[in-house]
Amino acid sequence: xxxxxxxxxxxxxxxxxxIKALNGVTLRVRRGEIYGLLGPNGAGKTTLxxxxxxxxxxxxxxxTVLGRKLPNLDVLRxxxxxxxxxxxxxxxxxxxxxxxxxxIYGVEGGVKDALEFVDLYTRRGSVVATLSGGMxxxxxxxxxxxxxxxxxxxxxxxxxxxxxxxVELWEQFRRMAADGTTIIVSSHVMDEAERCQRLGLIxxxxxxxxxxxxxxxxxxxxxxLEEAFLKLAGExxxx
Amino acid sequence: xxxxxxxxxxxxxxxxxxxDRRTLALLFVxxxxxxxxxxxxxxxxxxxxxxxxxxxxGPLGALVASALDGSTKITTTNxxxxxxxAKLKDGSIVAYIVFPSDFTQGAQGGVIAPQVHLxxxxxxxxxxxxxxxxxxxxxxxxxxxxxxxxxxxxxxxYGGPNLDTLDYFGAAAIGxxxxxxxxxxxxxxxxxxxSQGTLERLMxxxxxxxxxxxxxxxxxxxxALVQSVEVLLFALxxxxxxxxxxxxxxxxxxxxxxxxxxNLGIFLSMFARTEFQAVQFxxxxxxxxxxxxxxxxxVSSEPTWLQYLSNVLPLTYAxxxxxxxxxxxxxxxxxxxxxxVGVVAAFVLLFVVAGTATLRRxxx
Numbered sequence: 110x111x112x113x114x115x116x117x118x119x120x121x122x123x124x125x126x127x128i129k130a131l132n133g134v135t136l137r138v139r140r141g142e143i144y145g146l147l148g149p150n151g152a153g154k155t156t157l158x159x160x161x162x163x164x165x166x167x168x169x170x171x172x173t174v175l176g177r178k179l180p181n182l183d184v185l186r187x188x189x190x191x192x193x194x195x196x197x198x199x200x201x202x203x204x205x206x207x208x209x210x211x212x213i214y215g216v217e218g219g220v221k222d223a224l225e226f227v228d229l230y231t232r233r234g235s236v237v238a239t240l241s242g243g244m245x246x247x248x249x250x251x252x253x254x255x256x257x258x259x260x261x262x263x264x265x266x267x268x269x270x271x272x273x274x275x276v277e278l279w280e281q282f283r284r285m286a287a288d289g290t291t292i293i294v295s296s297h298v299m300d301e302a303e304r305c306q307r308l309g310l311i312x313x314x315x316x317x318x319x320x321x322x323x324x325x326x327x328x329x330x331x332x333x334l335e336e337a338f339l340k341l342a343g344e345x346x347x348x
Numbered sequence: 349x350x351x352x353x354x355x356x357x358x359x360x361x362x363x364x365x366x367x368d369r370r371t372l373a374l375l376f377v378x379x380x381x382x383x384x385x386x387x388x389x390x391x392x393x394x395x396x397x398x399x400x401x402x403x404x405x406g407p408l409g410a411l412v413a414s415a416l417d418g419s420t421k422i423t424t425t426n427x428x429x430x431x432x433x434a435k436l437k438d439g440s441i442v443a444y445i446v447f448p449s450d451f452t453q454g455a456q457g458g459v460i461a462p463q464v465h466l467x468x469x470x471x472x473x474x475x476x477x478x479x480x481x482x483x484x485x486x487x488x489x490x491x492x493x494x495x496x497x498x499x500x501x502x503x504x505x506y507g508g509p510n511l512d513t514l515d516y517f518g519a520a521a522i523g524x525x526x527x528x529x530x531x532x533x534x535x536x537x538x539x540x541x542x543s544q545g546t547l548e549r550l551m552x553x554x555x556x557x558x559x560x561x562x563x564x565x566x567x568x569x570x571x572a573l574v575q576s577v578e579v580l581l582f583a584l585x586x587x588x589x590x591x592x593x594x595x596x597x598x599x600x601x602x603x604x605x606x607x608x609x610x611n612l613g614i615f616l617s618m619f620a621r622t623e624f625q626a627v628q629f630x631x632x633x634x635x636x637x638x639x640x641x642x643x644x645x646x647v648s649s650e651p652t653w654l655q656y657l658s659n660v661l662p663l664t665y666a667x668x669x670x671x672x673x674x675x676x677x678x679x680x681x682x683x684x685x686x687x688x689v690g691v692v693a694a695f696v697l698l699f700v701v702a703g704t705a706t707l708r709r710x711x712x
Contacts, residue, residue, distance in 0.1 A: 164548065164551055182556070183554065185553055185554045186554045188552070190549065190552040190553075192548055196544060196545030196548060197544070197546065198544070199544065210549070213553045213554075215554070252549070
């Protein structure tokens with residue numbers, strides 16, 4: 110595999126009972142790029158992310174992360190994962206939460222940097238239970254990147270976040286990507302998709318289309334991504 | 349007040365329960381289990397075994413012995429007086445009564461003086477044996493004229509006449525309290541780890557499952573140990589519960605129970621999705637153990653099939669160990685204590701392994 114590939118998903122299928130959450134998904138994410146997983150609720154975005162982070166063992170197919178085939182506990186040291194809900198300890202302060210995850214990943218410093226990065230350093234002493242939804246989301250992000258992962262997986266990181274903060278977070282993602290971090294982000298918000306370098310459109314557990322936002326638009330022959338998505342999804346349904 | 353709105357709330361409640369089979373089972377099965385256990389234990393419990401050694405050269409000893417034989421309170425066996433203490437120690441009898449060779453002679457002189465040897469650690473059983481003797485004496489001596497004084501010579505293998513019910517239950521209670529509270533706290537907070545999503549995060553980190561379980565175990569054990577010290581000091585110095593053994597040994601057994609409870613909590617939290625369901629484990633796990641572990645009724649007095657059940661519960665061994673130490677003054681040279689402590693330690697190990705094994709599968 111090329112040094113330039115951060116994540117390689119090869120013909121991955123995952124079934125939950127009769128439901129095929131992933132149905133033969135194959136995709137490659139290059140190092141240092143922001144890759145957007147786009148699709149409606151229940152399309153399989155979260156399942157795909159969870160299989161990349163090793164939480165789910167696929168029924169068939171392979172997942173290779175940073176050159177190592179999963180399952181592999183060591184590679185997880187270099188992966189950051191931000192879950193859909195802000196998974197934090199409500200009884201601990203912001204700083205205590207971030208320090209905890211730093212310790213889990215075996216890094217000493219970096220807590221201050223991470224808190225400054227998400228603009229929570231001045232609120233570091235606040236107990237998480239007292240924070241607003243947006244602050245929790247940022248704290249959760251700080252926990253996911255405190256160990257300076259080479260691959261960052263963000264599952265709908267901007268759900269419930271106001272537009273201004275969303276812009277700020279995306280600015281941060283771009284800075285991280287510029288520093289060489291690979292970011293995979295799932296979303297069903299189309300204007301976020303425009304900010305990704307490449308997109309994967311997912312529906313019914315399948316990859317419908319892949320490419321840069323303009324490539325996806327061109328493929329569908331539409332003016333914007335939303336129309337492109339609806340058109341491509343519609344074609345697949347008919348076929 | 350609107351009847352419709354009230355009806356909507358009632359209907360919503362019952363609709364929810366319809367899909368929650370577990371809660372329904374709890375509501376309708378648990379009462380039968382608990383009442384059933386209690387019923388069988390109270391009604392079918394075996395009577396205490398009492399040994400009788402008749403050395404009387406006269407006829408009275410045999411007369412009283414046969415009256416004892418007919419007692420419904422106890423079951424008698426004929427033994428040699430010299431075997432009595434050994435039988436008390438191994439638990440096969442709770443008391444033995446010796447009618448000395450001058451028993452009849454003494455009665456003729458106006459004093460009835462049987463020798464009663466009590467095991468002493470079980471106040472209820474001792475009381476039953478004494479009552480049975482009393483009524484046996486009343487039956488067989490009633491046809492004797494004249495003033496007869498009954499003067500049994502009572503000796504105790506453990507404890508003494510001052511050992512009361514609290515001394516008996518107190519030893520077990522300090523263990524039960526720690527076990528119960530630690531279990532509840534652990535199961536709820538491990539469940540929170542799951543429901544707030546942090547467990548998923550931990551599973552996506554380089555942490556190993558065993559590290560999570562052992563980390564939890566140590567954290568809760570620290571809390572549990574502080575609690576154990578508090579409970580123990582209160583029992584010993586405020587309630588003055590009798591203690592014939594080493595305080596540090598008691599503490600050690602309590603600590604072992606706490607660790608068992610922590611790991612049982614972690615293990616069982618895998619089978620609950622909500623705090624509500626976790627709390628349901630209390631009637632299913634704690635109450636039967638409370639009834640069957642010998643805290644209220646000695647395991648040996650249970651119907652045989654319940655004894656099998658009692659013998660696979662960790663609390664049974666822990667309660668027995670605490671009583672051995674506090675009432676009987678046992679130390680680690682006693683093989684019975686070694687067995688109890690060993691079994692509890694094995695349960696700890698079993699729950700650690702079981703908790704670790706179920707962790708990965710139940711994340712999502």
